[in-house]
Amino acid sequence: VWCFLDACGTQAAVTEIVFVFSLPADIISTVEFNHTGELLATGDKGGRVVIFQREQESKNQPHRRGEYNVYSTFQSHEPEFDYLKSLEIEEKINKIRWLPQQNAAYFLLSTNDKTVKLWKVSERDKRPEGYNLKDEDGRLRDPSMITVLRVPVLRPMDLMVEATPRRVFANAHTYHINSISVNSDYETYMSADDLRINLWNFEITNQSFNIVDIKPANMEELTEVITAAEFHPHHCNTFVYSSSKGTIRLCDMRTAALCDRHAKFFEEPEDPSNRSFFSEIISSISDVKFSHSGRYIMTRDYLTVKVWDLNMENRPIETYQVHDYLRSKLCSLYENDCIFDKFECVWNGSDSVIMTGSYNNFFRMFDRNTKRDVTLEASRENSKPRAILKPRKVCVGGKRRKDEISVDSLDFSKKILHTAWHPSENIIAVAATNNLYIFQDKVN
Amino acid sequence: MAAPLGTGAFTEETGQEKQDTQEKDRAIPPERAEEAKLKAKYPNLGQKPGGSDFLMKRLQKGQKYFDSGDYNMAKAKMKNKQLPSAGPDKNLVTGDHIPTPQDLPQRKSSLVTSKLAG
Numbered sequence: 001v002w003c004f005l006d007a008c009g010t011q012a013a014v015t016e017i018v019f020v021f022s023l024p025a026d027i028i029s030t031v032e033f034n035h036t037g038e039l040l041a042t043g044d045k046g047g048r049v050v051i052f053q054r055e056q057e058s059k060n061q062p063h064r065r066g067e068y069n070v071y072s073t074f075q076s077h078e079p080e081f082d083y084l085k086s087l088e089i090e091e092k093i094n095k096i097r098w099l100p101q102q103n104a105a106y107f108l109l110s111t112n113d114k115t116v117k118l119w120k121v122s123e124r125d126k127r128p129e130g131y132n133l134k135d136e137d138g139r140l141r142d143p144s145m146i147t148v149l150r151v152p153v154l155r156p157m158d159l160m161v162e163a164t165p166r167r168v169f170a171n172a173h174t175y176h177i178n179s180i181s182v183n184s185d186y187e188t189y190m191s192a193d194d195l196r197i198n199l200w201n202f203e204i205t206n207q208s209f210n211i212v213d214i215k216p217a218n219m220e221e222l223t224e225v226i227t228a229a230e231f232h233p234h235h236c237n238t239f240v241y242s243s244s245k246g247t248i249r250l251c252d253m254r255t256a257a258l259c260d261r262h263a264k265f266f267e268e269p270e271d272p273s274n275r276s277f278f279s280e281i282i283s284s285i286s287d288v289k290f291s292h293s294g295r296y297i298m299t300r301d302y303l304t305v306k307v308w309d310l311n312m313e314n315r316p317i318e319t320y321q322v323h324d325y326l327r328s329k330l331c332s333l334y335e336n337d338c339i340f341d342k343f344e345c346v347w348n349g350s351d352s353v354i355m356t357g358s359y360n361n362f363f364r365m366f367d368r369n370t371k372r373d374v375t376l377e378a379s380r381e382n383s384k385p386r387a388i389l390k391p392r393k394v395c396v397g398g399k400r401r402k403d404e405i406s407v408d409s410l411d412f413s414k415k416i417l418h419t420a421w422h423p424s425e426n427i428i429a430v431a432a433t434n435n436l437y438i439f440q441d442k443v444n
Numbered sequence: 445m446a447a448p449l450g451t452g453a454f455t456e457e458t459g460q461e462k463q464d465t466q467e468k469d470r471a472i473p474p475e476r477a478e479e480a481k482l483k484a485k486y487p488n489l490g491q492k493p494g495g496s497d498f499l500m501k502r503l504q505k506g507q508k509y510f511d512s513g514d515y516n517m518a519k520a521k522m523k524n525k526q527l528p529s530a531g532p533d534k535n536l537v538t539g540d541h542i543p544t545p546q547d548l549p550q551r552k553s554s555l556v557t558s559k560l561a562g
Contacts (some may be wrong), residue, residue, distance in 0.1 A: 039498060087506050088506040176503075177503060194499075194502065223499075224499070225503070244498075265453055274473060276475040276481060277479045278475055278479060279475070327474045327475055328477065330474075330480070330482075330484045331485075335482075394503075
């Protein structure tokens with residue numbers, strides 16, 4: 001079920017609600033545009049992948065940019081039970097990453113907790129007809145009844161989009177995979193779990209190289225885990241990984257086969273007088289992303305988004321408060337486990353705006369140049385035709401103005417963990433539980 | 445890195461002082477006030493160092509216990525004497541309660557049939 005909504009607004013860079021898709025049954029667990037922005041992939045808790053494709057722009061309606069329609073749906077992962085370790089393996093898709101397009105087919109990597117798969121999505125619009133040994137239904141013909149030979153020809157057929165698993169990269173992770181990242185050499189990619197990072201070649205499924213291993217000899221000494229990892233967008237030897245202690249390590253694969261020793265270590269000094277039971281938990285980095293330029297990295301922890309310059313390790317260059325009003329709610333957020341929610345963050349195509357999600361189906365955008373920020377809401381109730389996507393405001397106590405919402409009224413079950421930004425245009429995809437919202441900026 | 449919990453500037457909250465704390469929120473950072481609330485509710489929290497409790501829980505996500513050896517041994521024993529079968533509590537680990545395959549979550553049937561099957 002999808003509906004097309006038209007809206008106008010002038011406040012923020014992205015203000016117009018364009019599409020709302022409701023995916024059947026399952027919670028969306030990852031969203032990713034491909035390198036051209038033509039395709040948008042979502043993965044869900046049920047192991048399914050749904051790919052949307054942008055319509056070609058029509059010359060008749062130049063003011064209306066291409067709509068996204070469902071292009072392909074397939075079951076990527078199934079639930080499994082590892083009897084040897086008594087471990088239940090969820091089919092939930094943790095991450096999807098696209099490969100750049102090199103021929104007519106599209107390729108993407110999708111992963112659950114244990115297994116990465118390479119999927120090929122291709123179109124079929126012709127089929128052979130006129131076989132000699134079988135009829136059009138596929139039933140075999142009796143060879144003795146065949147008196148005439150014919151040459152099968154390719155005839156047009158209704159477009160069929162097929163997804164086939166081309167590679168399955170299994171059995172390389174003892175712990176749960178949190179990240180995958182395609183290398184800029186387009187020949188290798190990495191997969192990261194809580195304690196280890198492996199490097200794969202796309203062609204080879206029975207071998208992978210371990211490039212980071214932070215498992216202590218004695219598990220009692222475990223103090224931190226890997227939370228996210230990503231390759232540098234241009235330098236195929238460089239990658240970063242973040243930890244549950246709020247640190248980021250940059251590694252260079254040229255220095256050693258095992259990159260346990262970092263080339264750079266990014267950590268913000270902490271004010272010891274501010275330390276509390278919650279300090280380490282809220283400093284845990286849930287996502288790390290390189291800027292498109294490759295000069296900066298952005299990290300998301302529970303309350304903030306930070307931008308770091310690769311040339312400066314001792315502190316971030318920018319810090320943005322996502323929802324600082326939650327600081328006085330940490331006790332209950334710990335009790336209901338929300339404090340462990342893993343929010344992602346994204347850059348826009350020009351690295352000038354960053355976006356991340358929050359609770360109550362709110363998401364936030366920060367303009368790095370103007371230092372302006374906006375809070376928007378992804379909600380069906382507030383999206384009617386020609387509605388203005390209004391900025392939202394949370395009031396932190398004292399008088400609540402008419403349009404504001406108080407911290408205590410926020411719905412913590414409505415969390416926006418996954419968002420994506422089109423690589424070149426102001427089109428964003430926001431996943432709110434089982435609904436996918438696509439927004440774009442106003443076209444005059 | 446940072447000072448361990450329980451040392452340094454953290455002040456103990458007594459019942460009487462809690463009222464004051466809520467009024468003087470600016471004097472004590474909100475994080476500390478929240479910490480006090482948590483410690484009041486769960487006095488045993490934070491005895492182990494660092495975040496290792498959370499980390500171990502995170503690493504063990506998805507762990508279910510079914511030991512086919514235990515199960516078969518128990519089945520053999522049951523022939524001789526009556527043993528209590530697994531109760532409704534599916535999370536109970538081994539010991540006297542023998543988990544059965546039925547207690548495990550239902551496995552959805554795969555789309556791809558194994559080459560070993562029929």
